[in-house]
Amino acid sequence: MRPLYINGSPGCRVVLDEPALRVSLADKADQLFPISRVSRVVCKGVVEWSMSALLACADAGIAVLFLEKNGELRARWLGHAGERQALTQRLVDLLARADGPALYENWTLSMEKMAARSFARRIGLIDWREVPVVSLRRQLSDSLGSEGRHCANLLQSLVHAELLLWLPEAGFVGDDEALIDNDMDLAMFLSRLLVWDFYPLLLEDEVTGDKNAQMQAMAVLYQQRTDRCYLLFRSTINKLHQFLLAVS
Numbered sequence: 001m002r003p004l005y006i007n008g009s010p011g012c013r014v015v016l017d018e019p020a021l022r023v024s025l026a027d028k029a030d031q032l033f034p035i036s037r038v039s040r041v042v043c044k045g046v047v048e049w050s051m052s053a054l055l056a057c058a059d060a061g062i063a064v065l066f067l068e069k070n071g072e073l074r075a076r077w078l079g080h081a082g083e084r085q086a087l088t089q090r091l092v093d094l095l096a097r098a099d100g101p102a103l104y105e106n107w108t109l110s111m112e113k114m115a116a117r118s119f120a121r122r123i124g125l126i127d128w129r130e131v132p133v134v135s136l137r138r139q140l141s142d143s144l145g146s147e148g149r150h151c152a153n154l155l156q157s158l159v160h161a162e163l164l165l166w167l168p169e170a171g172f173v174g175d176d177e178a179l180i181d182n183d184m185d186l187a188m189f190l191s192r193l194l195v196w197d198f199y200p201l202l203l204e205d206e207v208t209g210d211k212n213a214q215m216q217a218m219a220v221l222y223q224q225r226t227d228r229c230y231l232l233f234r235s236t237i238n239k240l241h242q243f244l245l246a247v248s
Contacts, residue, residue, distance in 0.1 A: 008045030016052040040161045063164040071153030087171035090244040115196040122200045154218040160191035170237045
C-alpha cells in the first residue's frame with residue numbers, strides 16, 4: 001500500500017467510485033485510486049470530500065489528514081482501530097495516577113532534549129551537549145526562514161500521517177477515550193520529535209517558493225528516509241515501553 005498525497009485547488013473533489021477513490025481536478029482527467037492500495041491520504045489546499053468517500057476510508061482503516069496552507073495539521077479523520085492494546089492500557093493507567101502526568105511530561109522533555117542534541121551535534125555546534133532546546137528551536141526557526149518553516153511543517157505532517165499507521169502496530173490505540181480525555185496526542189508528540197532528524201537536510205537544501213513543488217519535494221524526501229524514520233520510531237517506542245514498565 002502507498003500514501004495518497006493530494007495537492008488541492010478550487011474544484012478538487014474526492015468521491016467514492018467503488019472499489020476506489022476518484023480524485024477530480026479542474027482541467028485534468030479524473031484519477032482512480034483503489035482503496036485496497038491506499039495506506040493513508042494527506043490533503044493540502046482545497047479538497048472537497050463526499051461523505052461516502054470518508055466513510056469508505058474509515059471502514060478500511062485509512063486515516064485522512066487535512067493540512068493548513070502553511071503545512072501544519074488542521075484536522076484528521078481516523079479509521080477503525082483494533083482492540084485496546086497493552087501499551088495503551090499502561091499509558092492510560094499512568095495518566096490516571098496523581099503523579100502520572102508529571103512523570104510522562106518529564107519523559108517527553110528528556111526525549112526531545114535527546115533529539116535536539118543529536119540535531120545540534122550533526123550541524124556542528126560546539127556546545128551541542130549544553131544548548132537548551134528552546135534556544136535551538138529559536139535559532140532553527142531563524143535559519144530556516146518562512147519557506148523552510150513551511151517545508152518543516154509539511155514534513156512533520158507527513159510523519160504524523162505515517163505514525164497513525166505505525167502506532168497501532170506498536171501497541172497504541174490513538175483514539176482511546178481515556179487518552180483523549182487526558183489531552184494526550186502521542187502521534188503529534190512523536191511527529192514533532194522525529195522531524196528533528198530532517199532539520200539538518202532542510203538547512204542544507206535551497207527551498208523553492210513554489211508551494212506545489214515543496215509538497216512534492218518533501219514527500220520525496222520523506223519517502224527516501226522512511227526506513228530511518230521507522231527505526232527512530234521503534235527506538236522511541238522501546239524507550240517509552242521501558243519507561244512505562246519502570247514506573248508501573
